[in-house]
Amino acid sequence: MRINITSVLVHDQSEALRFYTEVLGFVKKHDVPIGETGGRWLTVVSPENPTGCELLLEPDGHPAAKPWKDALVNDGIPFTQFEVDDVRAEFERLRGLGVRFTQEPADMGTVSVAVFDDTCGNLIQIIQMN
Amino acid sequence: MIGKSLLAYHRGVDDAAEHERDTAGEADVFKALADPTRRKILDELAERDGQTLFEICSRLAMKHRLGSSRQAISQHLEVLTGAGLVTSRREGRYKFHHIDTRPLERLTDRWRNRETKET
Numbered sequence: 001m002r003i004n005i006t007s008v009l010v011h012d013q014s015e016a017l018r019f020y021t022e023v024l025g026f027v028k029k030h031d032v033p034i035g036e037t038g039g040r041w042l043t044v045v046s047p048e049n050p051t052g053c054e055l056l057l058e059p060d061g062h063p064a065a066k067p068w069k070d071a072l073v074n075d076g077i078p079f080t081q082f083e084v085d086d087v088r089a090e091f092e093r094l095r096g097l098g099v100r101f102t103q104e105p106a107d108m109g110t111v112s113v114a115v116f117d118d119t120c121g122n123l124i125q126i127i128q129m130n
Numbered sequence: 131m132i133g134k135s136l137l138a139y140h141r142g143v144d145d146a147a148e149h150e151r152d153t154a155g156e157a158d159v160f161k162a163l164a165d166p167t168r169r170k171i172l173d174e175l176a177e178r179d180g181q182t183l184f185e186i187c188s189r190l191a192m193k194h195r196l197g198s199s200r201q202a203i204s205q206h207l208e209v210l211t212g213a214g215l216v217t218s219r220r221e222g223r224y225k226f227h228h229i230d231t232r233p234l235e236r237l238t239d240r241w242r243n244r245e246t247k248e249t
Contacts, residue, residue: 006152007194049230058241070223073223073224074223074224074225075182075183075225076181076182076183076184076185076224076225077183077184078184082201102182102185102224102226103181103182103184104178104187106178106185106188106189108189108193109192110190110192112191113188115182115184115185123184
């Protein structure tokens with residue numbers, strides 16, 4: 001058994017694709033229309049590991065999704081995490097692109113972390129192993 | 131918050147009623163400071179002011195190995211807020227916590243002022 005995919009719940013798949021590729025730097029892997037709802041099976045991968053785990057940009061249309069996402073954001077909780085080599089450098093790069101951070105880089109001992117808003121209703125933590 | 135404003139702006143202890151309220155406000159501050167986790171929260175907010183609940187929890191867990199639950203930290207923040215030592219600020223969908231040291235400034239005046247008079 002392997003972990004091949006994980007999800008973020010987004011309120012607009014096209015906007016999410018733009019942010020996750022043009023801003024974060026991931027690349028599109030799959031983009032398949034599903035049914036007649038206008039939804040897509042839309043995944044991105046890291047260019048550093050194109051055959052690795054995919055990230056599904058999944059519509060957050062379920063009524064439970066928004067209250068759950070809002071409650072997490074209210075407390076500053078990132079549900080999803082990505083690893084980076086240099087959290088300070090990535091923070092500077094993303095901030096230069098207009099990304100809003102709720103938590104600037106902080107050294108937590110074994111790791112350094114920062115948290116930003118993905119503009120799709122989620123907070124994301126980036127983490128550097130020290 | 132009544133206690134906080136009194137602590138922040140009240141200088142004399144001439145009026146008895148005012149003195150009562152002032153003492154109540156002080157008691158909140160001393161009670162808030164009596165807990166080591168709450169003092170750590172203030173340490174971390176003094177290091178970086180304006181943190182989400184998640185960041186405060188992360189710092190306590192990762193830096194200080196304090197395994198308190200998010201609910202427990204949230205309650206500690208309520209006590210600190212009640213004593214006027216922490217304020218929270220909403221910015222869009224986010225909520226940030228800030229340290230306010232003004233209640234501390236008045237805390238020891240009554241003893242330090244006496245020292246001043248005697249010297």
